[in-house]
Amino acid sequence: MTELIKEQHLLDTITNTFKLKGRVIRDRRVEVFADKELVSSILLFAKNQQGFIHLAHMTCIDWIDENKFELIYTIWSPVEKIHLFVKTKIDRENPEMENIDSIWDQANTYEREMREMFGIQFPGLIGEQDFVLEDWDEMPPMRKDFDTAKYASETYFQRPGREDAKDVRETISERSGTKVPDFAKKYSREK
Amino acid sequence: MINDKDSQKIVDFIQNFARKQSLFVMAYGTGCGAIEIPATMTSRYDAERFGIRGAATPRQADVLLITGYLATKTLKRVIRVYEQMQEPKYVIGFGSCTINGGMYFDSYNTINALEQYIPVDVYINGCMPRPESVISGFVKLQELIQQGKADNGKKYRENLEWYRANQKKIIKNWKMPDYNW
Amino acid sequence: MEDLGLKIFGAILTTILGFVVGMTYGGIVRKLTARVQNRYGPPFYQNFLDLLKLQFKKTNIAHGFMGHMAPVWIIIAAVTVLMFIPILNGHLWFPNLSFHGDLIFLLYMMVFGSLGMALGAGQTGNPNSAIGVTRGLSQMVGYEIPFVLSLVALMIQYKTTSVQDLTQIQHETGVWLAVANPFAFLAALMASLGMFRYSPFDIVGAPAELASGPVSEFGGKYLGTMMSGGAIFSFIKLTLYVHLFLGGAGNPEKTGIIAILIGLGILLIKTFILYMVPVFYGWINPRYRTEQAIRYFWGWPTALGIIGVLWAVY
Numbered sequence: 001m002t003e004l005i006k007e008q009h010l011l012d013t014i015t016n017t018f019k020l021k022g023r024v025i026r027d028r029r030v031e032v033f034a035d036k037e038l039v040s041s042i043l044l045f046a047k048n049q050q051g052f053i054h055l056a057h058m059t060c061i062d063w064i065d066e067n068k069f070e071l072i073y074t075i076w077s078p079v080e081k082i083h084l085f086v087k088t089k090i091d092r093e094n095p096e097m098e099n100i101d102s103i104w105d106q107a108n109t110y111e112r113e114m115r116e117m118f119g120i121q122f123p124g125l126i127g128e129q130d131f132v133l134e135d136w137d138e139m140p141p142m143r144k145d146f147d148t149a150k151y152a153s154e155t156y157f158q159r160p161g162r163e164d165a166k167d168v169r170e171t172i173s174e175r176s177g178t179k180v181p182d183f184a185k186k187y188s189r190e191k
Numbered sequence: 192m193i194n195d196k197d198s199q200k201i202v203d204f205i206q207n208f209a210r211k212q213s214l215f216v217m218a219y220g221t222g223c224g225a226i227e228i229p230a231t232m233t234s235r236y237d238a239e240r241f242g243i244r245g246a247a248t249p250r251q252a253d254v255l256l257i258t259g260y261l262a263t264k265t266l267k268r269v270i271r272v273y274e275q276m277q278e279p280k281y282v283i284g285f286g287s288c289t290i291n292g293g294m295y296f297d298s299y300n301t302i303n304a305l306e307q308y309i310p311v312d313v314y315i316n317g318c319m320p321r322p323e324s325v326i327s328g329f330v331k332l333q334e335l336i337q338q339g340k341a342d343n344g345k346k347y348r349e350n351l352e353w354y355r356a357n358q359k360k361i362i363k364n365w366k367m368p369d370y371n372w
Numbered sequence: 373m374e375d376l377g378l379k380i381f382g383a384i385l386t387t388i389l390g391f392v393v394g395m396t397y398g399g400i401v402r403k404l405t406a407r408v409q410n411r412y413g414p415p416f417y418q419n420f421l422d423l424l425k426l427q428f429k430k431t432n433i434a435h436g437f438m439g440h441m442a443p444v445w446i447i448i449a450a451v452t453v454l455m456f457i458p459i460l461n462g463h464l465w466f467p468n469l470s471f472h473g474d475l476i477f478l479l480y481m482m483v484f485g486s487l488g489m490a491l492g493a494g495q496t497g498n499p500n501s502a503i504g505v506t507r508g509l510s511q512m513v514g515y516e517i518p519f520v521l522s523l524v525a526l527m528i529q530y531k532t533t534s535v536q537d538l539t540q541i542q543h544e545t546g547v548w549l550a551v552a553n554p555f556a557f558l559a560a561l562m563a564s565l566g567m568f569r570y571s572p573f574d575i576v577g578a579p580a581e582l583a584s585g586p587v588s589e590f591g592g593k594y595l596g597t598m599m600s601g602g603a604i605f606s607f608i609k610l611t612l613y614v615h616l617f618l619g620g621a622g623n624p625e626k627t628g629i630i631a632i633l634i635g636l637g638i639l640l641i642k643t644f645i646l647y648m649v650p651v652f653y654g655w656i657n658p659r660y661r662t663e664q665a666i667r668y669f670w671g672w673p674t675a676l677g678i679i680g681v682l683w684a685v686y
């Protein structure tokens with residue numbers, strides 16, 4: 001692992017400072033796993049001490065089996081050329097996370113999106129309740145226990161499908177009296 | 192001596208011919224279909240030879256071309272644009288998304304069948320339809336206009352309550368002005 | 373009394389001529405533009421079909437008094453100005469109400485249509501209209517200066533303010549004013565680029581940017597009437613230029629039907645060539661912003677206009 005000296009060094013610095021677990025994924029990719037309370041300290045440390053001046057992305061994953069939301073903060077150092085992933089897991093019931101838009105302004109956008117799509121609350125977050133959706137009063141739609149197909153079939157008008165349930169080329173050939181091209185025969189649904 | 196019926200026929204013929212030969216299109220470019228419009232209008236396919244021409248505002252437009260999926264949020268704007276257009280007005284639904292939702296059939300915020308919300312004259316299927324299909328859709332619309340069958344603006348006016356009920360079912364916060372068209 | 377009947381007949385004929393020629397030129401330009409862009413293009417009578425369709429459209433909106441009046445105002449201005457333009461030099465059928473000093477009168481009246489448009493667009497309350505009107509009036513301030521300078525040069529040079537007299541002078545001496553005072557002609561020609569509002573001076577009605585600018589709230593019959601007014605106005609400008617600079621058309625000594633047809637033919641050829649100047653210029657130039665347009669007009673055209681005035685004085 002001689003090529004990954006700077007990644008290993010960074011990982012050691014952060015894990016030793018905060019007593020964390022982490023790993024080097026590959027060159028230029030480092031991830032650390034932190035508690036929810038430590039995240040803002042780690043981000044501030046990385047920004048001020050290690051040169052990670054850019055918040056590239058924030059996202060959320062719904063681990064419904066563990067009953068957890070995982071939040072991932074991706075930050076980037078233009079000097080070291082390393083992406084650092086800070087990952088944390090929070091409770092799925094009444095999810096709440098610290099607001100970091102005082103560290104990076106652009107975090108505001110991601111946090112508003114997460115508030116809308118997953119229902120995670122960020123205390124002190126500025127901005128309208130509606131971000132992308134308009135007048136949404138159901139469960140936040142990106143949660144895994146939200147049944148989007150059921151919701152769509154109840155809310156919107158479904159057009160009934162063709163009754164023959166054949167491959168579309170066969171239907172066209174029947175109606176127009178032309179032959180089905182050879183390459184299309186393998187898609188036939190007739191046994 | 193020409194009686195009233197015959198003269199009305201002649202007037203209708205001229206009227207429909209002029210309407211058919213001069214279609215000002217308001218291209219509502221949602222989704223990926225918007226990229227097919229430049230190809231249709233520019234030199235390779237040149238829709239202007241059919242008298243099809245872009246209009247910048249709904250007041251001047253005859254055709255509302257909806258080029259792809261419609262989120263509930265977008266539908267609100269489409270309804271506003273449609274109601275600002277002056278009669279006679281036509282709607283062309285473009286691509287699978289306007290017909291049955293296409294690949295977004297189970298999405299939580301895109302509508303599936305456009306004609307439940309505003310009346311549609313012609314659907315062009317395909318994902319995406321090529322410029323040839325777009326032009327053939329316009330030619331189909333021209334045939335309908337020449338036969339005098341395309342009067343969906345009237346249909347919308349007469350069945351307004353039914354359309355409004357459908358629209359309000361998904362647009363919960365209805366903050367729109369009432370038009371006296 | 374016979375004279376009056378002929379005059380009314382001539383006035384109607386002039387209006388129809390101006391309308392048909394203006395609309396047809398617009399259609400030809402659409403066709404030519406399409407050919408330049410390697411397209412097939414609409415038929416040359418497409419503008420007539422558009423107009424017919426617009427007149428058949430229903431209108432169910434009201435924007436107040438000036439909103440209704442603006443198209444009427446434009447077409448009134450167009451027909452009024454047309455009455456003061458000599459179509460054929462000194463012919464009884466195209467009498468025109470010309471009088472001594474009509475050149476100055478025309479200078480004022482040609483702004484009238486734009487003014488009606490501005491008032492109507494202002495009443496519609498559409499922000500795009502307001503921006504479009506602002507840009508249009510600023511651009512007008514730009515091209516009016518070289519245009520007025522070139523006309524002033526002609527007035528000084530020949531000590532007359534009558535279009536008829538200027539045409540007559542060209543007819544008698546056989547020298548076109550475009551040759552007699554080339555600087556004034558060039559200044560007026562460059563000002564005409566802005567008058568026709570083809571690219572690069574089409575920021576007034578930029579479709580993608582301003583949603584067609586001042587006319588964005590006008591549809592149907594309103595737009596159709598404005599289109600007719602615009603067509604007549606373009607014919608007015610072209611005819612005025614031909615009579616001021618390019619020797620005019622028609623021969624006052626011959627009044628037979630053949631002579632009229634020949635005169636009209638010459639008029640059409642000259643106006644068409646003149647019309648191609650802004651169109652050609654537009655094909656090869658992208659759109660100017662307002663301040664770029666004004667800088668353009670207040671640069672070389674104004675300088676040429678001043679030189680033209682000096683040329684006329686000395």
